[in-house]
Amino acid sequence: MGLTYQSCGSGVNKEVFLNRSSPEAQYVIALAGNPNTGKSTLFNALTGLNQHTGNWPGKTVLRAEGKYVFQGLVYNLIDLPGTYSLLAHSTEEQVARDYLCFGKPDATIVVVDATCLERNLNLVLQVLEITARVVVCVNLMDEAKRKNIEVDIYSLSAELGVPVVATAARDGMGLETLLQTVARIADGTIKTTPCIVNYDEVIEQCITKLEPTIKELVGEQFNSRWLALRLLDRDQTVINSLKKCLAKGTRVGAMVGGEILV
Ligand SMILES: Nc1nc2c(ncn2[C@@H]2O[C@H](COP(=O)(O)OP(=O)(O)OP(=O)(O)O)[C@@H](O)[C@H]2O)c(=O)[nH]1
Ligand SMILES: [Mg+2]
Numbered sequence: 001m002g003l004t005y006q007s008c009g010s011g012v013n014k015e016v017f018l019n020r021s022s023p024e025a026q027y028v029i030a031l032a033g034n035p036n037t038g039k040s041t042l043f044n045a046l047t048g049l050n051q052h053t054g055n056w057p058g059k060t061v062l063r064a065e066g067k068y069v070f071q072g073l074v075y076n077l078i079d080l081p082g083t084y085s086l087l088a089h090s091t092e093e094q095v096a097r098d099y100l101c102f103g104k105p106d107a108t109i110v111v112v113d114a115t116c117l118e119r120n121l122n123l124v125l126q127v128l129e130i131t132a133r134v135v136v137c138v139n140l141m142d143e144a145k146r147k148n149i150e151v152d153i154y155s156l157s158a159e160l161g162v163p164v165v166a167t168a169a170r171d172g173m174g175l176e177t178l179l180q181t182v183a184r185i186a187d188g189t190i191k192t193t194p195c196i197v198n199y200d201e202v203i204e205q206c207i208t209k210l211e212p213t214i215k216e217l218v219g220e221q222f223n224s225r226w227l228a229l230r231l232l233d234r235d236q237t238v239i240n241s242l243k244k245c246l247a248k249g250t251r252v253g254a255m256v257g258g259e260i261l262v
Helices: 039-047 090-101 116-128 139-147 152-161 177-184 202-220 223-233 235-249
Strands: 027-033 066-071 073-079 107-113 134-139 164-165
Touching: 027 039, 027 090, 027 116, 027 177, 039 073, 039 090, 039 107, 039 134, 039 177, 066 177, 073 177, 090 107, 090 116, 107 116, 107 177, 116 134, 116 139, 116 152, 116 223, 134 152, 134 177, 152 164, 164 177, 202 223, 202 235, 223 235
Parallel strands: 027 073, 027 107, 107 134, 134 164
Antiparallel strands: 066 073
């Protein structure tokens, strides 16, 4: 839709085109979710920046970065493009997926739409396959209320094995609780037990065979189960990103020698 550096305005971080990690930040937090769930609205509310928002999908094309301070600590917040999956069928999906896997954020907020939870939970499960450091943010609670939709936050949290927080980002509702929860995930106070998809026996056997070799190659820094699944998919884009990451020996998303890794 022709989103350009100029059209993004001064609020959007230049990181969309040039990655600039805030050196004083203690933690890096990623914002993921389906298109149109309010990620950029949340990003703007927390950072005071002006990332593109609107009620059409696909506004955030590449990732943007800002920061916020909570209880004296600085958090770098990364607004990822909206995606329905992380299987890298599009640039947006690849940007989001690579950031979650190779950028190794300290916590990931998955923003879901309270009015169509079922569709959104597919992505939540995919994110949980990559990282356990997740907070699910059930946004648009005001819309859900208007439509008489009730969301059982406690049961959802119990089923997913990660904290779930209800918000209406446009009105600032629930943001304090969200920040508290994200802080506790980032500093390791909250340990999650994410719901992991179990595949057919033959696939699980292949994962078991592949994982030790992957761990030998990448150590504990990346999720070997998820990498095994992608290798079984023969996903060349993951292999390419992993090669880049290992060659640079650092987080994807970091600026190395003037080059952006994703
Ligand atoms: N009613 C209501 N509307 C919201 C809320 N949060 C966001 N919106 C609206 O939802 C629309 C989409 O919000 P965005 O923040 O652009 O969504 P996004 O997830 O960044 O979308 P993509 O960048 O396309 O992935 C905008 O019109 C927002 O004003 C909320 O809590 N309640
Ligand atoms: Mg957006």
